[in-house]
Amino acid sequence: MDFSRQREVITEANRRQVNPWAPRFTVSKSADSVRNPAILFWACRGIELIFPKALVDIIMKAKVFVTLKPSVLDPQGKAIHQSVGTLGFHSVSDVRQGKYFEINFDSSVSETEARTAAEKMAKDVLANPVVEDFRVEIES
Amino acid sequence: MKFGVIVFPGSNCDHDAYHVISKHVGQPVDFIWHRDTDLSSYDAVIVPGGFSYGDYLRSGALARFSPVMKSLKEFAASGGFVFGICNGFQILCEAGLLPGALIRNKGLHFICKHVSLKVDNFETPFTNLVPKSKVLSIPIAHADGNYTCDDDTFRILEQNGQIVFRYCDADGNVTDEANPNGARSNIAGICNETRNVLGMMPHPERACEDLLGSSDGRDIFSSLAKSIESIK
Numbered sequence: 001m002d003f004s005r006q007r008e009v010i011t012e013a014n015r016r017q018v019n020p021w022a023p024r025f026t027v028s029k030s031a032d033s034v035r036n037p038a039i040l041f042w043a044c045r046g047i048e049l050i051f052p053k054a055l056v057d058i059i060m061k062a063k064v065f066v067t068l069k070p071s072v073l074d075p076q077g078k079a080i081h082q083s084v085g086t087l088g089f090h091s092v093s094d095v096r097q098g099k100y101f102e103i104n105f106d107s108s109v110s111e112t113e114a115r116t117a118a119e120k121m122a123k124d125v126l127a128n129p130v131v132e133d134f135r136v137e138i139e140s
Numbered sequence: 141m142k143f144g145v146i147v148f149p150g151s152n153c154d155h156d157a158y159h160v161i162s163k164h165v166g167q168p169v170d171f172i173w174h175r176d177t178d179l180s181s182y183d184a185v186i187v188p189g190g191f192s193y194g195d196y197l198r199s200g201a202l203a204r205f206s207p208v209m210k211s212l213k214e215f216a217a218s219g220g221f222v223f224g225i226c227n228g229f230q231i232l233c234e235a236g237l238l239p240g241a242l243i244r245n246k247g248l249h250f251i252c253k254h255v256s257l258k259v260d261n262f263e264t265p266f267t268n269l270v271p272k273s274k275v276l277s278i279p280i281a282h283a284d285g286n287y288t289c290d291d292d293t294f295r296i297l298e299q300n301g302q303i304v305f306r307y308c309d310a311d312g313n314v315t316d317e318a319n320p321n322g323a324r325s326n327i328a329g330i331c332n333e334t335r336n337v338l339g340m341m342p343h344p345e346r347a348c349e350d351l352l353g354s355s356d357g358r359d360i361f362s363s364l365a366k367s368i369e370s371i372k
Contacts, residue, residue: 068243072288073322075248125205128198128234130241131288 060105062118063137066127067098101126114138141368143169144182146212146228148203153189153225156345161186164348164358165365174206183368184221185212187228189281189343199242199284200230209235221265221364222337226282229329229339238332238339239297240289242282246322250283254353255320257328257342258308261301264331265367266338266360275312276305276356278342280320280328285341287323287330297330305329305340 068074074096081095103121105114115138122134143161147154154171161169172185179185192203203209209231216222216237224232232238245251257276259267270276289297297303305328309318319326321341329340344357 072243073246073286075244075246075322079248125201126197128201128241130233130239130290131243 058140059107060109060111060114061139062103062114064101064118064122064126065098065135066132068096069131069133072131111138141167142182143167144172144185146172146174146187146208148174148192148206150192150194151188151190153345157186157188160345160348160361165361167365172208174208177207177211179211179215184364185215187224187231189226189228192227200227200234203231204235216337219336224339225343226341229341232339237337238330239293240287242284243286243288244284245286251320252281254279255342256308256310257305258312258314260303260306264304264335266363267304269363269366270359277354278344278347278357280342282341285321287327300333302330303327304331304338
């Protein structure tokens with residue numbers, strides 16, 4: 001016997017007892033929409049029709065990699081290199097340490113805008129152009 | 141004559157600088173909170189040492205965005221004296237008031253000790269009272285004091301006499317052994333082209349009393365006071 005179904009029927013009966021004018025069928029109430037892919041699909045399409053942007057929105061994420069310029073000495077990288085050598089990784093020829101940032105934008109920002117903004121942030125704040133280079137990747 | 145000492149969240153040499161100006165230079169001095177923007181009443185502004193903003197991101201990188209920094213740039217552009225010590229030097233470099241950058245010490249350690257300094261240029265407002273043959277003994281206390289810049293900048297610094305202090309041995313010889321942090325050409329302090337902005341890694345404000353091991357720092361502060369007096 002499907003007990004979950006029975007509980008649902010009882011709840012519906014109770015609800016109608018409290019409010020006789022309540023609509024007989026509700027879409028969101030039933031777990032059917034999760035069980036039945038067709039219902040879920042049409043429910044989503046319905047939401048899409050009412051709020052066209054809701055399912056189309058893509059959130060942009062910028063990944064900024066800041067690295068020391070090749071000409072700049074990296075004592076921390078050197079120390080790490082020595083440590084991984086002690087660990088047994090003797091084939092490592094060099095280690096350079098850098099910084100990594102993830103910047104999330106809200107849904108109003110396009111990919112181009114996200115890239116421009118992240119590059120400006122990297123240039124003005126995240127990296128010091130005297131000693132560091134940076135690279136920006138955009139992920140949606 | 142009036143001095144100001146900027147206080148950022150994380151500054152910790154502000155009181156030392158204040159003490160030296162009020163006691164040894166004998167001039168009025170104010171603390172300037174980093175959100176204040178009116179510097180019109182000051183003749184010289186000290187950007188003190190410490191760990192502004194916890195040294196997050198890079199030393200001095202976030203202090204650059206404090207409201208006072210915009211005023212400080214205007215203050216420097218109009219000829220006001222700006223003196224950055226240690227973290228203050230890092231902030232001035234990040235803010236573009238001085239060229240180059242200060243990166244992690246070559247040996248990775250935080251170094252806290254007295255070093256010998258050779259004055260490379262006696263014709264600056266910060267060094268004109270230092271006796272010509274004197275090797276200054278002033279302490280350093282930093283992890284990011286390794287001065288670096290590109291070749292073009294270095295050439296300009298040398299040509300213009302903007303290199304003011306170099307690490308040296310007790311006899312005044314600039315050697316690799318005397319370089320505590322790997323700084324390019326043993327650079328310990330530089331000034332801007334117009335000589336009114338100086339940044340240095342050593343702490344002259346910690347070397348103004350014999351009790352503390354050296355009073356050589358007084359030469360620098362007295363020079364600054366005399367320079368202010370002469371233009372007033």
